[in-house]
Amino acid sequence: MARSSFSDHPARWIVGAFSVLVLAPVLAAIATYAWVHNSNNAAAQQLEHGLLALEVPAGAEVVDSSWLVSRFAPAGNGTQYAGVLLVRSDLTQEALGAAYEAQPGSPRVAAADDDSVARLAGQLDSGEDLHQPGTYLVVDLDEPTSTLLSSVDLRGH
Numbered sequence: 264m265a266r267s268s269f270s271d272h273p274a275r276w277i278v279g280a281f282s283v284l285v286l287a288p289v290l291a292a293i294a295t296y297a298w299v300h301n302s303n304n305a306a307a308q309q310l311e312h313g314l315l316a317l318e319v320p321a322g323a324e325v326v327d328s329s330w331l332v333s334r335f336a337p338a339g340n341g342t343q344y345a346g347v348l349l350v351r352s353d354l355t356q357e358a359l360g361a362a363y364e365a366q367p368g369s370p371r372v373a374a375a376d377d378d379s380v381a382r383l384a385g386q387l388d389s390g391e392d393l394h395q396p397g398t399y400l401v402v403d404l405d406e407p408t409s410t411l412l413s414s415v416d417l418r419g420h
Contacts, residue, residue, distance in 0.1 A: 303332045303342055303407065310346030310403045313368060320362035323352035327389035333382070335404060341414065347383045348401040349375065349391060356399060363401055370403040 307330035315328055327349040335343050350372075352359050360372035373380045375393035380400050384393050391398060 303344065304330075306405070306407065307332045307344035307346065310344050310405055311348075312346075314346045314348050314370060314401060314403055317363065317366045317368075317370070319350075320352070320354065320359060322354050323350050323359060323362075325349070326351050326391055327387045329383075329386040329388075331383060331386050335382070341406060343404060343406045345383055346370075346403045347380075347386060349384075349387050349389055349393075350399045350401055351391075351395075352397055352399060359399055359401075368403050370401050373400050373402065374398070375400050 311328050311330040315325070319325055325348050329347045331345045331347070332342060333345070334341065335345065348370075350359065354362070356372060356374060363370050363372055375384055375391075375395075375398040377400075380402060383402060384400060
């Protein structure tokens with residue numbers, strides 16, 4: 264019995280062409296999105312780890328930490344990263360801010376109940392009352408240098 268070929272079975276040729284012309288680009292798009300998503304997550308996690316590596320000022324205690332990939336600027340598109348520390352301290356916000364700003368990266372210190380950092384505070388799962396006096400967020404923000412990493416991730420839009 265002779266072996267059949269694609270010309271003997273047009274349905275096989277159609278399935279093969281469909282696989283190459285449709286499925287391959289779809290799978291490439293999914294793989295690209297997954298790579299961008301995971302790359303941005305890794306960059307945000309590095310910001311969190313960088314904050315955790317900083318020296319905690321005397322009179323302060325790190326209670327929780329987190330990271331987030333999103334768009335924090337009020338206008339425009341593009342992904343941004345944030346690393347966040349929840350800090351309880353007897354220091355004033357200004358004194359705590361000066362202590363952290365003197366360290367590499369110059370993270371920003373804000374009151375934990377400040378509206379400008381409310382979305383970041385929502386990422387923390389410590390259960391702390393963020394409205395208590397002496398509760399602050401130490402925030403480090405960054406964004407990708409690559410247009411691909413910034414524009415493909417839908418969390419930046």
